[in-house]
Amino acid sequence: MTAQAQDPGEPTPMGIDSDIADLDISGSWNYSTSNHKVQGRCPVGTPMSGTLMISLGADGLGLQVMSGATCRPASMCSYTGEIVSGNALFSSVDDEGGMASNAMNIHFSSEESGWVL
8 A cells, every 4th residue: 555745646535425434544554755844943854755554443543654754752653533524634743742743634545545635
């Protein structure tokens, strides 16, 4: 499975009428990133690639970056999520006072393909 944090050009995201709940997006995903953006004083990150793990539980979605990224503090690699408008919305907040946060909205076109805009 592949997830890309870039404008993929061709894939069509599932529409709001589609139900991501019908897809099994849990498991290990390969990812790559590009075109990083930042707000505030943090430096812009460099392109990365690696693996992440998505889990589905009673409390919602979880995402753990397994490789390819340096997370300082480590809590920045752990995300919680929910399904919003047919997409998976994930966020993380540092465990050192909540001064840093990350968010990603993943669009899935199938159980094997997704991307972040």
